[in-house]
Amino acid sequence: MAKRAVFLDRDGVLNVEAGYIRRVEDLHLIPKVAQAVRKLNNLGIFCCLVSNQSGPARDYYPVSHVEALHQRLSQLLFEQAGAKLDALYYCPYLSPAAGGVNPEFTAWSSWRKPNTGMLVAAAWANDLDLKQSFMVSDKVTDVDMAHNAGLKGVLVSKNAGKPVIGGYLHRTKPDYLAKDLNEAVTWISKQIKKNLE
Ligand SMILES: [Mg+2]
Numbered sequence: 001m002a003k004r005a006v007f008l009d010r011d012g013v014l015n016v017e018a019g020y021i022r023r024v025e026d027l028h029l030i031p032k033v034a035q036a037v038r039k040l041n042n043l044g045i046f047c048c049l050v051s052n053q054s055g056p057a058r059d060y061y062p063v064s065h066v067e068a069l070h071q072r073l074s075q076l077l078f079e080q081a082g083a084k085l086d087a088l089y090y091c092p093y094l095s096p097a098a099g100g101v102n103p104e105f106t107a108w109s110s111w112r113k114p115n116t117g118m119l120v121a122a123a124w125a126n127d128l129d130l131k132q133s134f135m136v137s138d139k140v141t142d143v144d145m146a147h148n149a150g151l152k153g154v155l156v157s158k159n160a161g162k163p164v165i166g167g168y169l170h171r172t173k174p175d176y177l178a179k180d181l182n183e184a185v186t187w188i189s190k191q192i193k194k195n196l197e
Pocket of ligand 1: 009
């Protein structure tokens with residue numbers, strides 16, 4: 001039977017948003033994130049990172065640096081709560097129009113979010129049931145992507161629970177608005193329990 005998954009955006013969901021992180025030691029987890037991922041691990045849910053990383057295409061740093069950042073991310077998750085990501089997908093490609101300059105990575109790619117390529121690739125490779133899966137991101141365009149691929153989309157926003165400023169939510173309707181990953185995971189686990197009843 002195909003597995004359920006939770007897809008996780010990286011910057012602003014797992015680690016503190018800091019633009020293009022040029023030094024590995026500048027990657028820091030958001031508080032309680034490791035515990036939230038551990039909770040998903042304990043529920044037996046496949047945890048999958050899906051991240052746009054255009055640094056290589058912009059010639060800011062090589063792919064090996066993105067890999068080093070992900071190694072630190074995985075290490076911090078493990079150290080802080082024994083948590084793990086089951087798979088990590090990222091898109092180093094960027095079209096010329098969007099600012100790609102390094103020829104090796106300058107291309108239009110179906111993997112670049114909000115295209116659904118990484119979700120589809122992960123589903124094929126890991127036998128995932130996208131219709132039973134969730135995407136958690138701090139970007140409304142990722143919520144659109146989730147809906148385009150048949151997933152539920154959870155938006156993480158520090159503004160959650162506060163009055164929404166006109167137009168802030170775009171036309172996207174997230175299935176749930178959470179203030180952080182911890183809140184998102186609480187909601188997801190409730191949805192899964194409901195589904196199993
Ligand atoms: Mg983000």
